Amino acid sequence: MTLNNLIFRKSFHSKLLGSFLAFCAVMGQGLPASAELILGSTSELVNDKTCEGTGGILAYAETKDYSLYVCSDIKDISQPRYYRSVNKNGTPGVKLTAKTYNPSQGTYFEFYNGDYVYMLQLPSGKIKNPVLIVEFPDGSGYEQKITRFLKNNGLRSTISTNEE
Numbered sequence: 001m002t003l004n005n006l007i008f009r010k011s012f013h014s015k016l017l018g019s020f021l022a023f024c025a026v027m028g029q030g031l032p033a034s035a036e037l038i039l040g041s042t043s044e045l046v047n048d049k050t051c052e053g054t055g056g057i058l059a060y061a062e063t064k065d066y067s068l069y070v071c072s073d074i075k076d077i078s079q080p081r082y083y084r085s086v087n088k089n090g091t092p093g094v095k096l097t098a099k100t101y102n103p104s105q106g107t108y109f110e111f112y113n114g115d116y117v118y119m120l121q122l123p124s125g126k127i128k129n130p131v132l133i134v135e136f137p138d139g140s141g142y143e144q145k146i147t148r149f150l151k152n153n154g155l156r157s158t159i160s161t162n163e164e
Helices: 003-030
Strands: 038-041 057-062 066-072 080-087 095-097 108-113 116-121 131-135 141-145 148-151
Touching: 080 108, 080 116, 095 108
Parallel strands: 038 148
Antiparallel strands: 057 066, 057 148, 066 080, 080 095, 108 116, 116 131, 131 141
């Protein structure tokens, strides 16, 4: 695969995924409203060491299977820089570092791990039931509803991160 094909593929993938997220926001994701999203502040995680050595916990989300952390850049604590997942079944999670940052991309965090894509939607007026989306290299994937979302006061309303 040529570099131009790879760049086109990633650009097309990002646009497609962005369209999907917008569609989900408009359609309310078709998920049952049985479980209310719990919102709060990362100050609830005072003794949590998952983001140790970074600028701190910028955002935290829980799904039925994962605890997800977006850690800030040590040089600018308002900037997302690291993604950490903790698997609730005890198996090792994922640790990723963002290489670029695009605040106008949308209301989600996006991290790449090779050809795997991890997208964490942020709750907003348009996204009432945010989800974690993981896409595999073959185009398949899965999503899990976020049941709890905590944010740091430094978190902007529309932010995302990319690793290319």
